[in-house]
Amino acid sequence: MSGHILLVVACALVDADRRVLIAQRPEGKSMAGLWEFPGGKVEPGESPEAALIRELEEELGVSTKTACLAPVSFASHSYETFHLLMPLYVCRKWQGQPQAKEHSALKWVRPQALRDYPMPPADEPLIAALCDLL
Numbered sequence: 472m473s474g475h476i477l478l479v480v481a482c483a484l485v486d487a488d489r490r491v492l493i494a495q496r497p498e499g500k501s502m503a504g505l506w507e508f509p510g511g512k513v514e515p516g517e518s519p520e521a522a523l524i525r526e527l528e529e530e531l532g533v534s535t536k537t538a539c540l541a542p543v544s545f546a547s548h549s550y551e552t553f554h555l556l557m558p559l560y561v562c563r564k565w566q567g568q569p570q571a572k573e574h575s576a577l578k579w580v581r582p583q584a585l586r587d588y589p590m591p592p593a594d595e596p597l598i599a600a601l602c603d604l605l
């Protein structure tokens with residue numbers, strides 16, 4: 472374990488068929504090419520829910536509200552330069568059609584198929600939690 476704790480919030484959007492939205496990290500970013508749950512860093516003075524609502528708007532162009540965000544689990548993982556603490560929420564109700572505004576691709580996948588997509592190491596335990604829930 473090295474460095475500071477980085478607080479990142481992430482969201483599994485779940486559609487009517489119980490599929491989950493994953494997004495591919497673009498070239499030029501760390502872990503480029505890996506598939507992740509949309510989300511990002513919580514800014515100073517921001518609540519996790521407000522940060523997630525902001526990130527969903529910025530990254531996907533969808534809007535939702537705190538009442539539509541349900542906590543599922545969290546990731547706690549040591550990367551080389553920071554320790555990631557990442558609450559994962561599920562959201563089943565939002566407005567707008569998700570668009571890849573900051574990612575190179577989006578994909579709706581069944582929970583059991585998440586294992587077929589390379590994800591950051593921190594996300595591994597979250598897949599099981601989602602499979603249990605959905």
Ligand SMILES: Nc1nc2c([nH]c(=O)n2[C@H]2C[C@H](O)[C@@H](COP(=O)(O)OP(=O)(O)OP(=O)(O)O)O2)c(=O)[nH]1
Nearest residue numbers: 479480481501507508509510511512555591593594
């Ligand atoms: N959003 C997201 N980040 C993840 C996941 N798994 C994982 O290890 N991370 C890591 C990657 C990054 O080191 C960190 C935050 O992601 P990020 O750099 O895209 O943060 P951000 O959206 O605020 O983007 P930026 O403005 O800093 O570019 O969390 C995940 O499933 N979703």
Ligand SMILES: [Mg+2]
Nearest residue numbers: 509510511512
């Ligand atoms: Mg992000």
